[in-house]
Amino acid sequence: MASCAHEHLALEPSSQAQHAGYKRATAQRRLAAAQPSGQAPKTSGLSPAASTFPAPLVLPNDELSWDPDYDTQSLKSWLQLPERNKVTATRRTVYVVPVPSVAAKVRYVQDWASPKLPSPRDSKKAPEVARPRPLDVRDYLAAFYHNLPVKLLSKPKLQFTSWGDESGARSSKKRLKQAYIALSIGSEAVRIRTRPSRDGFFSGQLNLDDLLDAAISLLPPDAYALLLLVDHDLYEGEDDDFCCGRAYGGSRVAVVSSARYNPALDVAQEVETEHAWPASHCQKYIDACLQEVSQDAAPPRKKAKTAVKPSLPRAASSALHAAAHAFSSISASLQPHSTLWLSRFCKTASHELGHCFGMDHCVYYACTMQGTAGLSEDVRQPPYLCPVDLAKVLRATEADVKERYEALLSFCERFEEKDRMFAAFAAWLRARIVEVGP
Template sequence: MSMEVVPLQPPKCRHSSLSVTSSAHAAEVRYRRPTASQRAAAATLNGWRKKGTKLSDYSSTYPAPLVLPDDDLAVDPEYPPQSVRQWLEEEDRNEVTPKKNVVYVAVPPETEKDNDFIRIWTQPQLEGTEQAINMPSVQDLVDYLTAFYHGITVRLLPPPRLRFQSWNDGTGRTSKRTAKAKSAAPRQIGLDTAKGRFPIRTRASKDRLYERQFNLDDLLDAAIGILPDDAYALLLVVDHDLYEDEDDVFVCGRAYGGSRVAVVSTARYNPLLDGVQGVEREHAWPASHCEAYFQDCCDAAEPQQSAKKKVKAREAEPDRLEEGAETPLRAAVTAYTALPSLSSRPSVAALSSLWLNRVCRTGSHELAHCLGIDHCVYYACIMQGSSSIREDARQPPYLCPIDMAKLVRATGTDEWERYRALLGVCEKRCETHGFAAFGAWITARLAVAGGTNSV
């Protein structure tokens, strides 16, 4: 069964007012953000803030989590925070050492012609008129991660390349069996590696956007099995759709932090699926902080809310940034809106870069779990949990001050050199919305810092 693409609507919003606090829905689900004093203490190595120290206002650079209806923090508003001190004391956290200091990225496993049915499973089941777009380049992902994890070596996993095969085929040549397997949809295929063949379970996709899905836990187990001796971590990239347990519709990635492995799927980030999945490009980060968008999301989720309750919610006006305010968030939105709209006839190149940007953000997130960094509840941050593909698009690519402190400690990098490395990557893709916005955010962040080494 194929699904028809829902046309994306042309842009209508100017994002004139940006909210730097959580939505009104946050109070309704009883999400209580740590106070400014608690956030300042959480960023220190000893877990306390020196009495009398002036609190910095980071709101125009690091806004509060959105907490829109059905967001991860709206579903689990009491998720425990992880301070720098708690991170340091985490028993399962692995240190980067001189002997284990390389992050490897594995190119999506290839599929030979005799098992072409496995490759076909990477193609979304859509009926539409949009032109096919290029899958993200893994080398481009490596370049981005090299800057994001400045201080750690990031490189491609060396040959031989991983390969998907029919599980019972030791040679890769089972033409009759393969023909039957295609129609029978095998429940298990094999992942061939230099260290042997690993079984990977498959199942039919619940929402039928893809024909078959691979089991995430099996892929993670395989990643553990091929982890190089000098690896700090391994990120396995796959082009197939994934599931983790029978209740899942899909998952985009996961990390076994203690085992130092992560898997990320490119499948659901394909922009051609945005209409079907309800991903709104116009209000992706940084425009996700648009105040009008906040209100629309909250109103749409609670249509039965009483008029009195609605008025009361709107009286609690959030802090906002009006047009003209020179801040990192506003700079990011200005750069984002200066480019041609992604909602109305975007170019193939723009969509391809959008796809890459999404995979870069998820790859960054999952590898941070390998460093022991947990989900963030303090700020809008790349380390926030995500409960949907829609929420994923709304989250920022940067680390908040607390998670930045963890990264700097783990990698031994200099925060400002790291920003400059990321800026170099973003400037090479300044025609791309996500990269252009992040580059503008970094530039403004460096300007706000004024060359100092304090956050």
């Protein structure tokens, strides 16, 4: 989409929500969902501002467009969840496991982590960009889950190596046909299924379920949860194209991959970067998405009556406006790919760890715990927690809400001069801190 000023920001779901059958909970029910009693407080004026916590967009092909009846999870239902793991005095540390190294005898596995860009003549490797640093991811998660220790787990050392005899797999074609590699965890080796990616972007993918099983064996005694970082593309089932991450919430482990978030793949994967969050709430962009779908659809017999959706003029003062202004103040052409890559990876890491805290996908608001149906929707979603999921995290971590926001702001300020998402999140956080008050 051409350059856009993001003049008006949408606060309510798009008209696609009505066509899909998505019915958002009322303001009263959303307020009740953030209370441990499940009852809305009688005091008026407690509803969060829509200009700070807008509705999910529900654009065509979004997760809620495909599954509009997905169950809600209130704070009360989260508290009553039998399988939810509670933070205890002896089990409260979140561990981040750095990307495993690759043994020399399977050096070709390292090449699998680099994407191939489609070309009319042949496939070329994407230019190298600095990958997200595990330490930066750890720092972000320490702010996101403020008040809990978040540590890098460097021992035992993890390394991808061979599974069985590699002597007969010297050629690249034979290597790609190898069904397995091994993940060495100290003296233990876990078998990892592999395959070429179905869309051709990566020469090899790793099986997500196998990596999650390996992550379970890594859990230290004092761990509340563990997150394993990988550079390789992942797949879950044989029919899947790829998967960016997954959590076994009850087992307190998650795995996230940075592969698909590489900005070098944005054009090939048709990721709309000009309208990533918060510009995803741009009314002009939403209208364009709806128009694109309507051109392919049969004309309706009778024009449906639709209510005028509230939108936020750009001149208005609000958290969402401040975020959009900060986003627009940084030129996309000047944004380093390395920080863009990091911001995407951090957001998914916080989401997957959220499942380890027992949080389900959010359907109340635009929220980092929303489900996603693809990369385009992924970049449209915010990095913040909505009031309902924020209440869950504050309950689990016993953190102070303002101190948590200040910790996140401190992290974002490290990158806000060069990254659009971190700049936007920093602006949103500053406005939110003012709303929270002393």
